[in-house]
Amino acid sequence: MQSSFSPNRPGTSLTSTLSFTLHLSLVFKYYASEQLAFWSERDDGTPEIYVMNPDGSGQTRLTNNHPIWDAYPNWSPDGMQITYYCGGICVMNADGSGQTRLTNNGSSPAWSPDGTRIAFHAGAYPDFDIYIMNTDGSGQTRLTNDPSFDQLPEWSPDGTKLVFIARRDGDDEIYSMNTDGSGQTQLTSNTVPDLAPVWSPDGLRIAFSSLRNGNYEIYVMNADGSGQIRLTNNPADDHNPTWSPDGARIAFSSNREGNHEIYVMNSDGSGPTRLTNNLARDMDPAWSQ
Numbered sequence: 120m121q122s123s124f125s126p127n128r129p130g131t132s133l134t135s136t137l138s139f140t141l142h143l144s145l146v147f148k149y150y151a152s153e154q155l156a157f158w159s160e161r162d163d164g165t166p167e168i169y170v171m172n173p174d175g176s177g178q179t180r181l182t183n184n185h186p187i188w189d190a191y192p193n194w195s196p197d198g199m200q201i202t203y204y205c206g207g208i209c210v211m212n213a214d215g216s217g218q219t220r221l222t223n224n225g226s227s228p229a230w231s232p233d234g235t236r237i238a239f240h241a242g243a244y245p246d247f248d249i250y251i252m253n254t255d256g257s258g259q260t261r262l263t264n265d266p267s268f269d270q271l272p273e274w275s276p277d278g279t280k281l282v283f284i285a286r287r288d289g290d291d292e293i294y295s296m297n298t299d300g301s302g303q304t305q306l307t308s309n310t311v312p313d314l315a316p317v318w319s320p321d322g323l324r325i326a327f328s329s330l331r332n333g334n335y336e337i338y339v340m341n342a343d344g345s346g347q348i349r350l351t352n353n354p355a356d357d358h359n360p361t362w363s364p365d366g367a368r369i370a371f372s373s374n375r376e377g378n379h380e381i382y383v384m385n386s387d388g389s390g391p392t393r394l395t396n397n398l399a400r401d402m403d404p405a406w407s408q
Contacts, residue, residue, distance in 0.1 A: 153363070154213075154407045155370055156181075156192035156201055157381055160399040166190040168203055170213070173363070173370075173383065173406075175394035181215030191403055195230045195254075198407040202228040208239055210254070213407075221256030227271050230254075231298075232278040238262075240270035240283075249283055251298065262300035273317050274298075275342075282306070282316040282325060293327055293344070306344030315359045318342070319366050319386075320408070326350075326360035326369055337371055337388070350388030361406045362386070370394070370404040 153173050158166040165185045171178040182189040184205070191204040194213075202210045207222040225241035237254055240247045247270045252259040263269040268286035275282070275295075282295045285305075291312035296303040307313040311330040318325055323342055328335045332349070335356040340347040351357045355375035362369055363386075370383045376393065379400040384391040395401040 152198060152407070154198075155361075155381065155394070155404045156194065156407070157372075157395075157401055157404045158190040158192065158203075159395070159397065159401045161397045161401070164399070166402075168192050168201065168211075168215075169401075171381075171394065173368075173394075175381075178395070179215075181211065182218065191227050192405045193227075193229050194405055194407045196232050196234045196408055200230075201405075202230055202237055204228070208237065208256070221252070221254075222259070225250065229273050231274050232276055238272040238274060238281055240272060245286070249281065249296075249300075262296065262298075263303070269294075271315060275318050276320055276322040282318060284314055284316070293325070295342075304344075306340070307347070313338075317360055317362060319362050320364055321366055326362065328358045328360065328371075337369065339386075350384070350386075351391070352388075357382075359403045361404050363406050364408050370406060372402045372404060 154170045156170050159169050160166055163185045166188045168182045168189045169180050187206055189205050192201050194201055199213055200210055204226045208225045208228045209220050211218040225239040228237045228239040230237055236251050238251045240249055242248050245268045247268055248261055248263045249269050249272050250259055250261050270284050272281045272283045280295050284291050285294045291314055293307045293313050293316045294303055294305050309331050313327055313329045316325050316327040324339050326339045329338050335358055336349055337351045337357045337360050338347055338349050353375045357371055357373045360369045360371045367386055368383050369386050372379050373382050379402050380393055381395045381401045381404050382391050382393050
């Protein structure tokens with residue numbers, strides 16, 4: 120069937136046609152550039168950083184530092200770099216080049232939306248606290264100071280808040296705070312762990328994993344902690360959600376088929392699809408923004 124769009128039909132100028140074509144090319148380029156980073160033990164039994172397309176294709180290894188662990192990747196907002204755990208905090212280009220150590224301690228780094236700072240947790244177990252620093256490792260500033268377990272910070276999309284995990288009432292709960300450490304607010308309250316919170320791209324919701332139903336499942340709630348809804352329902356463990364840039368999908372890791380693999384589903388929990396298939400663990404996906 121012939122397309123109803125014609126660059127020569129009445130009322131269509133060459134300028135508008137070129138603008139429409141440019142818009143389409145930018146859209147296709149944007150979606151083609153989306154990637155998921157994750158860590159895997161598939162090659163040498165040690166966690167290394169990999170990337171793949173959102174459909175599971177193009178799986179590529181970026182680090183090769185056995186026996187050092189490379190794990191917990193997080194993208195820069197422009198998609199050009201990845202920060203990750205390397206026995207401290209490291210950063211590299213999106214193709215794996217330029218691997219640079221920023222700190223000798225700390226874990227679970229998260230890049231700020233404006234690209235100028237990295238949040239992370241550091242300390243001696245179990246006394247972890249949340250810190251921020253410049254992207255070159257300078258200016259390290261402690262935000263929390265509690266004898267309990269504060270870890271896994273994630274930035275809100277507008278860069279004004281951090282969400283994190285704290286073990287202040289005997290189990291892991293989700294808190295939020297301003298990026299100067301003020302306004303620390305508890306969002307969840309259960310007798311079992313709530314873990315791995317991450318903001319939706321519009322800043323209105325937070326996805327997380329919870330043990331509240333006997334095994335880890337993926338949940339979502341409003342940014343103030345209200346409206347907590349279960350998205351997955353599987354006897355296995357579902358962990359570490361990450362939102363797609365458009366907020367329509369959530370990737371996560373799960374051992375529902377015997378070992379931990381990366382899956383993706385719609386943001387309402389429907390349509391779960393397996394992306395990786397290895398005998399080793401594939402964990403902690405992070406969607407480029």
